[in-house]
Amino acid sequence: MSNIGGSKSFVRLLKETSFAYFFGLGGIFAGFMVASYLGIFDLAPWTFALYPVLISAKGVTGGLLSGRLSTALHLGTVRPNFFNNTQTFYTLLAALIVLTLATSLTISLFSLVFGQLFWGLTVVEFPGIILVVVATMSMGLLLSFITINIAFVSFKKGSDPDIVVYPIMSTVSDIFITACYVFVLTLYFYGDIGNFFLLLISASVIFAALYVGLKNFHDKDFVKTIKESLVTMIFVAFMVNITGTVLLGIRTFVENRKEIYTIYPALIGMIGNVGSVVGSTATTKLALGLLSPSFSSIKRHINSILSAWGASLFMFIILAFLSLILNGLFSISSLYRFISVLFLTNIFSVLAIVLLTYSISILTFKKGLDPDNFVIPIESSFADLITSIALLASLLLIGLS
Template structure:
């Protein structure tokens, strides 16, 4: 129960960091260097640490509440669940934050657009590392017993101390509290979306599991659609910050060329997935179903990310705190729903 929720929160936090970092590089608020960077960059990292702590502790409470109501998880397990959630995210953020930053710095230095490169690359790395951190944390508990529980408790308290220290250093910055406040809204929205979709789609996913080849590429289907939305959304938030994009829905006409490029890139990936499904299942219908997922899901997610950027910006919010985390959660739900619907309707 913990793993998918923690993975979603980790992805949301990394989405906030990626969005703010790439926009900061374009606007000059962030230098393309890990050392000697701006105070804004240090404030951004500090707020990400605090965000990880608060969101993981809250998610731990939510996981326990669900487990207690539906599975009879005893109250005595509450500290362990919170420690586990905090430890997983603490280990992950210490590794993924520098990696995401380096990807942004290197791409910017080499003349690449970090809006296009950073989140798709860092999200894959972050998911892998979060999984490793999850395995390490549970291994400590189940292999070391009481000593393992003490270990994750110490890691949790250490992370709390670091987050509090960073809050003392940057707590006077209005942007620090704005980032935490707005990003927490996005993280909780992601938790609600994934929780509801998980409950509603849990039975639906059984249809997908009938086809092993599709099940293998299923995570890639979600990531590709989500990455398409994150790229266009990140490009939009940067242009809003630079003042080169009007904050109205009609302004999307100016980005039709980039939208088409993103669509073509996603289509190329889906063509590969379609080929894998055809080879694995020996069915043209399976290959067609993958292409239909692309046709049905990709454009709505891209448009949703653009709409979210415009909506949050016009409301006086920072769109980078919302766009990537929420559109990735929507992509997960939409791709799963479409794919399951196609299987249920025997298109496959």
């Protein structure tokens, strides 16, 4: 129980959270990749709108895995090793494969609707979107092994997986999924040969999902995880497509300002980290009886909240420096204006995501549901949308030039 955030001082929590968030700075490389390959995103309008949809969706499934693992490790229902683990562990992996396919298909369907309404999508492009989404999400399954390893190692070392795992994996996921997406788009626009390889990748996960789904069909924990998560995924699919549409609005406003594209994945990832730390530590405390299921108990969670916010604000300032330097745009005036935009974005985003995440933790626990199936998936998609809206609002209020 010494790993639980509630038993630690604010200073120790701030140090641990800052360490975990430090990996979030790597998200800038995902953005720099997008800024460097803007040409491929110009080939079709939907490619740009689909980008936050994919990194959000992968963050949701990855967040589900990290949240469930963290709580299970604290409760002792999962052991910190790959082999000879509990049935709970292997059931979670099986559910993750099925949910990856289900999420891919769900966000594809919503993307088709949003695409026709807002992205200028034509019917001819429908199959391409489904293929690109399923192939990218399928490749993202490889990240699960890294997530599991980080959870096990952090738990063995005495760190709190609730604080460490998701912030680290959120960044790794953004970089990896961005690289996968650029690779998949390259294959897709390459022609028939490229599309053939994408079909092979997609087919492998479809068959794997069918196999583990049929094998675990009568497992109560498996069915419960799928049912609860699917409801969440439908909601998430809707939310992330709104995020994609907002990003198109940001692109229209900033045009080719590379410092914005460079920093964007890191910003939404960092706010997602805040929600993850606040939500994941809250769900663990609720499960262990260290927190009462009422909104007034937020006072007993204040150290975790303030440390999560303080660390994120510090990282936003560092991100402003890095983005301007990487794009050769650094000057005192540009730094001041950029930090002003990001500070306002941070305040709006953190306030909203903390209130939302804590509320979801309490409500789902009261309803007898597993908060880990809801908190991180919902907060992750909301974090992306909230940060995107906050960034657009801050840009409109302050501007960059």
